[in-house]
Amino acid sequence: MTRRPRILFGEHSTQRPAIERLVDHDRFDVAFAAFDGADFAPFDLVVPLRLEEFAAARRANADRRRAVLPSPELVALCDDKLLFNRRLIALGFGDAIPALLPDDTDAYPFVRKVRRGDFGAGIRMVRGAGDDAPVPDSFAQVAVAGMDEYVLHLLRVDGAVRYSLCYRYDMGDPLAIRGGAQGARGIHPADPEPARATCLAILDALGFEGTCCFNYKLEADRPMILELNPRFGGSLVGDVTGYVAAHLDAIA
Incomplete structure (x- = not known):
């Protein structure tokens, strides 16, 4: 056997x-x-x-025999949402991220984000002056309106994509923040093509190797990157067998 x-x-x-x-x-x-x-x-x-x-x-994986993992520097960069946005701007991707705003902005609606946190924790949609409040270690960013939010899961090894999976989340509110406090009304397989080239160009510019997932919205068919998570994302569970098979093949 x-x-x-x-x-x-x-x-x-x-x-x-x-x-x-x-x-x-x-x-x-x-x-x-x-x-x-x-x-x-x-x-x-x-x-x-x-x-x-x-x-x-x-x-346990210094020889990459058991996984391909992103570098500690890239994990730390992606974990800090503000630094990640600034790095994308410096790399020439400023038109692919929602604009950063002054901390005292009144350009409503906008998003206030803590720099570190998972699954929507510490992210608040500020629709007016009464919604905002001082939050330590946070920043303000333009809110991208849209009923749909997307996630693109990728496995990149030696500069080549070895696995890809894309979903669309129907949020039911153009200013919803997906996370523990607000789930999607539905999740559907989606075409990654409107965002694929931009996401791959970002990974190439960062030198990112391993598993990741981009969260983004589309604005006039142009991707606006909300986050890059440098790990196995929750919705990847739905095709975990396909992902495991692809990862094993990539390190064979």
Whole structure:
């Protein structure tokens, strides 16, 4: 009998049960563990689900035999939303991000974001003066209106895309902030082409290798990048078998 490839995922309270339910267990032997102190040797692929798991995964993966992971510098850059926006501007992608605003702006509506946070935490739509309040370590940014928000999952290895998956979130409100406080009315497979070239150009300019997901909206068919998450994104769970197969093939 052919041995099934062994996959070690990190721990995540919502993603773990979904991965366990959706992954093809006939093809892959799947396990989950906190990465600190984990024995990575028996596994063919290591998939961190949280940013804090990257350091341990990287130590066990110096030869890239068990995963392709973004550099610590790029993980830190993407984790800081303000620095990420400034880096894109410096690299010539200013027309692909919502404009940064002065902290005391009254250009309503605008978005106030904390520099670090997941799943909409610390992000607030400011529709008028009564909605804003001082928030430590935050910044203001133009609000991009649109009922739909998109996510493009990519795996980039040696400069080539080895996996791609795109979804459209129907938010039901053109100024909605997707996250724990406001979920989508529906999620649908989407065509990545309006944003694909811009997203790939950004990864190329950053020298990004590994798994990531772009969150964006379309403004007159032009992508406006909201975030780049340098990790396995939640909606990638829906095709976790395809992603695992592609990642294994990329490191073979």
